[in-house]
Amino acid sequence: MTLETHEPNGQVITRSVRLVHEAGMHARPAVKLTKLAKKFQAQISIRASNAADWINAKSVAKVMALRAARDSILEIKASGEDAEGAVAALVDLVAADFPDTGP
Amino acid sequence: MNKRANIAGLAYRGRTASIGFAHGPFVLVEGAANGERIAGAPSDEEDALRAALVSAGGRIAALAMAAGGDAAQILEFQVALLEDEDLLGPVFAAIAEGRPAHLAWSCALDEQIADYKSAADEYLQARSSDLADLRDRVLRTLRGGGNESLGIPGGAVICADDLPPSQFLEIDWSRGGGLALFRGSPTSHVAMLARARGIPMIVQLGSVSQRAKTALLDGESATLELDPTSEQVGQFERLRDSHQRNRASARAILRRPAASWGGEKIRLLINIQRVDDLDHADAQYADGIGLMRTEFLLGGEAGLPDEDTQYRAYDSVLRWAGKRPVTIRTFDAGGDKPVPGFTIDGEANPFLGVRGLRLCLARPDIFAVQLRALARAGVRGNLKVMFPMVTTPDELEAGRRLFVDAVAQLQSEGIAATLPDVGIMVEVPAAALSVECFDAPFFSIGSNDLAQYVTACDRTNGSLASLIDPLHPAMLSLIKHVTDHARRAGSGVSLCGDMAGDPRCIPALLTCGLRELSVNPSALALVKQTIDGLSHGGAGV
Numbered sequence: 196m197t198l199e200t201h202e203p204n205g206q207v208i209t210r211s212v213r214l215v216h217e218a219g220m221h222a223r224p225a226v227k228l229t230k231l232a233k234k235f236q237a238q239i240s241i242r243a244s245n246a247a248d249w250i251n252a253k254s255v256a257k258v259m260a261l262r263a264a265r266d267s268i269l270e271i272k273a274s275g276e277d278a279e280g281a282v283a284a285l286v287d288l289v290a291a292d293f294p295d296t297g298p
Numbered sequence: 299m300n301k302r303a304n305i306a307g308l309a310y311r312g313r314t315a316s317i318g319f320a321h322g323p324f325v326l327v328e329g330a331a332n333g334e335r336i337a338g339a340p341s342d343e344e345d346a347l348r349a350a351l352v353s354a355g356g357r358i359a360a361l362a363m364a365a366g367g368d369a370a371q372i373l374e375f376q377v378a379l380l381e382d383e384d385l386l387g388p389v390f391a392a393i394a395e396g397r398p399a400h401l402a403w404s405c406a407l408d409e410q411i412a413d414y415k416s417a418a419d420e421y422l423q424a425r426s427s428d429l430a431d432l433r434d435r436v437l438r439t440l441r442g443g444g445n446e447s448l449g450i451p452g453g454a455v456i457c458a459d460d461l462p463p464s465q466f467l468e469i470d471w472s473r474g475g476g477l478a479l480f481r482g483s484p485t486s487h488v489a490m491l492a493r494a495r496g497i498p499m500i501v502q503l504g505s506v507s508q509r510a511k512t513a514l515l516d517g518e519s520a521t522l523e524l525d526p527t528s529e530q531v532g533q534f535e536r537l538r539d540s541h542q543r544n545r546a547s548a549r550a551i552l553r554r555p556a557a558s559w560g561g562e563k564i565r566l567l568i569n570i571q572r573v574d575d576l577d578h579a580d581a582q583y584a585d586g587i588g589l590m591r592t593e594f595l596l597g598g599e600a601g602l603p604d605e606d607t608q609y610r611a612y613d614s615v616l617r618w619a620g621k622r623p624v625t626i627r628t629f630d631a632g633g634d635k636p637v638p639g640f641t642i643d644g645e646a647n648p649f650l651g652v653r654g655l656r657l658c659l660a661r662p663d664i665f666a667v668q669l670r671a672l673a674r675a676g677v678r679g680n681l682k683v684m685f686p687m688v689t690t691p692d693e694l695e696a697g698r699r700l701f702v703d704a705v706a707q708l709q710s711e712g713i714a715a716t717l718p719d720v721g722i723m724v725e726v727p728a729a730a731l732s733v734e735c736f737d738a739p740f741f742s743i744g745s746n747d748l749a750q751y752v753t754a755c756d757r758t759n760g761s762l763a764s765l766i767d768p769l770h771p772a773m774l775s776l777i778k779h780v781t782d783h784a785r786r787a788g789s790g791v792s793l794c795g796d797m798a799g800d801p802r803c804i805p806a807l808l809t810c811g812l813r814e815l816s817v818n819p820s821a822l823a824l825v826k827q828t829i830d831g832l833s834h835g836g837a838g839v
Contacts, residue, residue: 221421222375229378254384255375256410
């Protein structure tokens with residue numbers, strides 16, 4: 196470990212994905228997205244493209260407040276040990292239109 | 299108590315959120331009680347809120363487990379909020395600064411609720427009741443009351459300002475019952491739950507000023523009757539029984555691909571007043587939208603709707619329809635539909651005045667905004683546009699020229715736009731009699747206004763109801779004339795008035811040659827069943 200204990204290991208990963216969900220970022224997709232994000236240690240942020248602010252992808256209130264409409268482009272950014280896996284998993288979830296999985 | 303409240307059988311009307319009938323004890327559910335709560339030291343307050351959050355979360359999770367399916371998914375949103383550090387962080391920070399737990403919690407939630415309520419999207423607005431549900435459950439727990447159930451008898455007609463989903467799930471619906479809300483929305487989570495369970499529900503009743511022992515709730519016509527007389531109960535039961543018999547067989551027919559009569563396919567489309575009419579359970583079985591009225595756009599508090607507001611409404615309907623045709627009627631204001639800032643005041647005879655297309659041509663500034671929004675929406679799907687109250691071919695051409703100009707203007711601005719097919723409503727007898735003079739790709743017979751003008755009866759005057767008979771030979775002769783011309787000319791022709799949804803009129807309409815009818819979504823099943831009955835050796839032809 197370096198002295199910079201607040202700085203996570205590894206680089207910042209950013210990817211974009213189109214929100215194909217019919218109704219946009221509504222309650223069910225937002226719950227699924229934040230639940231999945233919470234499974235990772237990484238710090239994960241999300242924003243609707245062109246928005247100025249990144250918001251915490253683990254906060255369902257904030258993700259709903261994105262008001263992201265269908266066909267908007269979401270940018271997902273993560274830093275930390277499992278950042279790469281986190282971004283890949285979240286991009287897959289959005290691209291696959293939030294499929295139902297087991298409990 | 300005023301005298302009115304003592305009259306038995308007071309009736310209220312709202313909007314349908316879930317169809318069906320309920321007759322049972324009347325139960326009024328009051329809002330959350332604002333009991334006093336004495337706050338402790340900040341550390342006690344923090345502990346109290348944490349305990350309340352855990353207790354509320356546990357109860358919601360238990361409800362979700364018991365309910366399963368859609369209900370569980372809806373409640374998951376509330377559970378996720380209880381675990382949201384971005385939401386709770388500021389609440390606990392405020393408590394550390396000396397704010398009582400209940401105030402810190404309700405302020406944070408109220409802020410979120412206000413945010414959802416101000417959203418333009420009705421779906422997001424409806425989420426505010428999920429948040430209010432969560433707020434109140436935690437507050438009840440903090441006040442030492444509340445995670446308990448409401449103690450409502452089975453089979454009751456439950457009346458409330460708005461009922462949150464978790465309270466809906468606390469109620470025992472196994473013995474039926476119904477739900478009547480003063481506010482609420484057909485797109486709320488609780489409406490989805492009610493539809494999924496077949497619980498009749500009506501919303502937006504305004505207020506119900508009276509307590510009652512029993513109530514009748516009719517989800518089909520969106521009415522609530524309190525302390526009904528035995529006569530009202532008898533009528534309600536007859537209506538309910540006949541609806542149940544009809545729906546059982548009609549709904550099965552609805553799922554079959556197409557209605558046909560005499561070997562020809564009959565296309566059944568729907569009339570909608572506003573976008574969320576598409577939420578009706580039967581709307582999905584329609585062959586398209588035969589009439590989308592646009593006057594609802596004129597009712598906003600913000601004045602006349604701008605181009606984007608209109609575009610979004612048209613676009614969402616076209617998206618819903620996919621490849622199916624959608625016929626949108628331009629503003630039909632005037633007559634019995636005055637609009638401040640648009641229609642002309644003080645006309646001696648507004649039904650014979652500047653209304654429909656006449657008004658739009660007189661106000662090209664307002665009309666141009668609608669035509670631009672329609673031209674943009676037309677890019678999305680199978681859009682047709684029709685003008686109401688057309689008397690002469692010159693009016694159609696004048697309207698079409700404005701439309702062509704709007705499309706050219708949009709294209710010069712680099713905005714995608716297209717000129718849809720432009721047809722006319724046939725509701726003025728002069729237009730019906732001279733239909734061959736109109737160069738239109740389709741005609742839609744507006745039988746309500748046509749009957750009013752043909753029989754010279756104000757259709758809002760109840761004492762003339764027996765004279766304004768849609769089956770008057772003059773009406774049938776005009777309908778046949780229009781239909782014959784359209785079929786010869788290769789133009790489309792349909793009928794979108796109340797006649798189309800009236801089983802009594804359907805044999806005559808088919809005999810006149812109509813093969814396309816547009817009806818309210820709630821009439822779709824009955825109409826399809828009627829046509830099916832005629833085809834199978836019924837009283838048709």
